[in-house]
Amino acid sequence: xxxxxxxxxxxxxxGLYLIAQRNSxxxxxxxxxxxxxxxxxxxxxxEALSREIEEELSIQIDVHxxxxxxxxxxxxINVTLHYYLCTHKSGTTRLNEHENIAWVTKKNFANYVFVxxxxxxxxxx
Numbered sequence: 021x022x023x024x025x026x027x028x029x030x031x032x033x034x035g036l037y038l039i040a041q042r043n044s045x046x047x048x049x050x051x052x053x054x055x056x057x058x059x060x061x062x063x064x065x066x067e068a069l070s071r072e073i074e075e076e077l078s079i080q081i082d083v084h085x086x087x088x089x090x091x092x093x094x095x096x097i098n099v100t101l102h103y104y105l106c107t108h109k110s111g112t113t114r115l116n117e118h119e120n121i122a123w124v125t126k127k128n129f130a131n132y133v134f135v136x137x138x139x140x141x142x143x144x145x
Contacts, residue, residue, distance in 0.1 A: 079111035
């Protein structure tokens with residue numbers, strides 16, 4: 021199975037990071053993640069990230085530099101995760117796919133159970 025490219029937004033504001041809790045019905049449900057999703061074949065990573073964040077959270081973001089890349093594979097998924105620093109540009113957050121969101125400081129990441137893959141990126145922030 022060829023790895024699927026997935027993009028994730030690390031949205032930072034006033035020293036806080038936006039994390040989202042996966043829907044209970046989804047794989048790794050209830051775990052926390054940096055929001056994002058799959059890259060379609062006709063999109064750049066930045067376009068995919070802007071689209072996914074708009075679909076999932078109803079906000080517009082500015083996508084900045086890529087800060088990390090992680091591979092994760094198990095018996096259900098095979099992904100290459102691409103993490104980008106982002107800033108909130110406009111819009112009011114609405115939960116279209118997630119159970120919850122939280123704005124957390126770096127030191128409070130330990131209080132959340134992250135999806136596999138995202139946990140490795142926390143040390144880079």
